[in-house]
Amino acid sequence: MSDVARLAGVSKMTVSNVINNRPGVSDQVRHRVLEAIRQSGYRVNVSARTLKSGRTGVIGLAVPEIDRPYFGQLAAHVIDQARQRGFHVAIEQTGAAAAGEIDAIAHSRTLHFDGLILSAVELDRTEDQRLPDADYPIVMLGEQDFGGRFDHVAMPNEEGTKAATAHLIDRGCRRIAIITGNSLDGVNVVTRRYRGYLAALTERGLDADPALLFTLDAMTLDEGRAAAHRLADSGREVDGVVAVTDTVAQGVLRGLADRGLRVPDDIRLVGFDDIPESKFMVPSLSTVAPDHRWMAAKAVELVTRRVRAPLRQPGEYTAPFELLLRESTR
Amino acid sequence: MSDVARLAGVSKMTVSNVINNRPGVSDQVRHRVLEAIRQSGYRVNVSARTLKSGRTGVIGLAVPEIDRPYFGQLAAHVIDQARQRGFHVAIEQTGAAAAGEIDAIAHSRTLHFDGLILSAVELDRTEDQRLPDADYPIVMLGEQDFGGRFDHVAMPNEEGTKAATAHLIDRGCRRIAIITGNSLDGVNVVTRRYRGYLAALTERGLDADPALLFTLDAMTLDEGRAAAHRLADSGREVDGVVAVTDTVAQGVLRGLADRGLRVPDDIRLVGFDDIPESKFMVPSLSTVAPDHRWMAAKAVELVTRRVRAPLRQPGEYTAPFELLLRESTR
């Protein structure tokens, strides 16, 4: 910067003013400075600016694993939205563990990210004492409930699963299984989707059979497949399956194929998320499609707003959704 | 830091020495300082450290789109490897456009990333004049050829596709189509994989029929599906298909299903990449599986090494691979 100033015959301050488009610089001087910048190949040092301003221009995004389609899609949208507001995104993987999620928060502060979007799947309000003070801009994205302590962008978990289950019933299914996570105690995604499932059954006068609840240790392709094997091998009569996510549904689809069960002929299947692959599966997957772009946009809007106004009252926002009817429930 | 120093009754410099585990601090003083740090809740300011050292501890990773399974997987591995070496990763999406790839380089320098891993799919050696000086640590990952100007971690494109095609021939296929990108002129992934396909045909004494080459505008699910439709509607007799990537193969699988063609009964299909979904597709997909973890580890090793020694001679490295035989070629 000093070099540029010398080249243009002005002070560093004037160079700074030109760079930041501040008013009060004569056109002539502005021109000389811009020319000097061009000649010298000068580029601002972001670290210095950061040190002075206390802002890094970086938002952290913490997800369980970036290579799960849902989180990849989420990241893509968040990166796009952040860029539009002049922020960069650093990605942290929590490994779907509470410790990883706590680490992500600590890390985010240490590295002076301006804010953090945390897609928590383990952490919840019961871990109160491990959560940070509310003075750091954190937006919770997805599922867990923190009792209004943070801004929260939620999925339409209950409504979505209810609509999906009702759709199976409309198609004539009467023995509907649900394949979901094993953490049915807390207030989390698993519980909420389960409640949506129960609500639909009740509303249509069907009984919920506890034997038709199959639980997973993780929301993965492998676990979904294994659950489908258990379902098929249990000998229970089942004509419909609600899977907790599309990724799990993809595993289920594969697991049913392993056992010679055809979808939708023998069993109808519905998922949740509308990952990009869903419409290309064989058969294509009916699913609850929350508006991912909306969620990413909301989350980024909330963090960036909170960067400017840290002490606003946290808000709760639920994404709109659509039920997509495809071959798996035809 | 001043506060800590005052609390411990020492100078800032001593605090710095303690924080960085530098020798020459008495145990007694070290203890006092650590206690003062605990009490005050002090945390280093990374920006200041960055300003002083010129290093940000961040590596950029530029990929076409983070929500394609292959790149998600790649990112997951790169983030893990980088963390093990004390680096963070910021992800940039290039949109699979040459301009986006150039931007990523410029961006990476502006933000003072310590280095950049660029998964270029458009840029190549012909764009010489737009490429930066070699003084900035860039590692090219994947496909394009830059004539030895950058460190380059390559896929086993030719060998892998050759092995995949030979496998189809072994299974009895005689009319083997290839579905790939449309940039068959440069030295890129598409050309190399095409050469591998041709090599296998030649070696086994089969003629390459130009009518069996189907090209795509992008390596996406949608394009793969559309190509399968064109293939089925062409009326040409085809008993095997080599798809340029697993994602394209997934689209092809769907497209063939749309036309009532069964895999592997009517047509055998093989992909490239071994994305996590491949083994869960219906039918499961035979594919060329490059060692992704190896590639990520190599790339991170190369950037971080180049951060320390910017002027080393660039090297060329090709990942090992395995041919995975699954249902789609049974």
Next chain:
DNA sequence: TTGTAAGCGTTATCAA
């Protein structure tokens, strides 16, 4: 409209 001085929080250097 332009310039000067001070300071953001570290660390390298050298002196004590």
Next chain:
DNA sequence: TTGATAACGCTTACAA
């Protein structure tokens, strides 16, 4: 073994 000083590159506050 410890400390004083200057410097990294920028911007805020104020003076000219």
